[in-house]
Amino acid sequence: xxxxxxxxxxxxxxxxxxxxxxxxxxxxxxxxxxxxxxxxxxxxxxxxxxxxxxxxxxxxxxxxxxxxxxxxxxxxxxxxxxxxxxxxxxxxxxxxxxxxxxxxxxxxxxxxxxxxxxxxxxxxxxxxxxxxxxxxxxxxxxxxxxxxxxxxxxxxxxxxxxxxxxxxxxxxxxxxxxxxxxxxxxxxxxxxxx
Numbered sequence: 001x002x003x004x005x006x007x008x009x010x011x012x013x014x015x016x017x018x019x020x021x022x023x024x025x026x027x028x029x030x031x032x033x034x035x036x037x038x039x040x041x042x043x044x045x046x047x048x049x050x051x052x053x054x055x056x057x058x059x060x061x062x063x064x065x066x067x068x069x070x071x072x073x074x075x076x077x078x079x080x081x082x083x084x085x086x087x088x089x090x091x092x093x094x095x096x097x098x099x100x101x102x103x104x105x106x107x108x109x110x111x112x113x114x115x116x117x118x119x120x121x122x123x124x125x126x127x128x129x130x131x132x133x134x135x136x137x138x139x140x141x142x143x144x145x146x147x148x149x150x151x152x153x154x155x156x157x158x159x160x161x162x163x164x165x166x167x168x169x170x171x172x173x174x175x176x177x178x179x180x181x182x183x184x185x186x187x188x189x190x191x192x193x194x
Contacts, residue, residue: 018091
């Protein structure tokens, strides 16, 4: 039996924690960009996206989900947990899109992809040259990197819509996974004599 939770309260706190998560994810992404373009170390360039796009966000989500559950009373069913977590994820997604993709990438750093490409090709080229790689291998690796970045430069409306759809499905699945881990069913006692 489900504990009765005020759905408006769940939505409200889901949105509030979603805004916090969106700000954190945007900050992580922006910091990752500046770390990548400010170094010539291949290790830093290859590990920064993992740290700032996977490890730190997972830690932030875990803390926010635990706090969200506390805010609504400490107990929620699988359905209620999935709903609240999805609201949080969706709010964070919209905020991150507005802050990082629209404001930062279009206004603050309009050449974000080119700067990342330059930093990465410079670091990989230096690394391969220092490790005495053959010129053919260096050229092939540079061509691979440049080809990957060319795909990112050509963003169409269709690709963005497809990306949004995939992201929403991914957020829903992730919400279910987190809900399974963080659900906490309350015990409801029936004091009625039978």
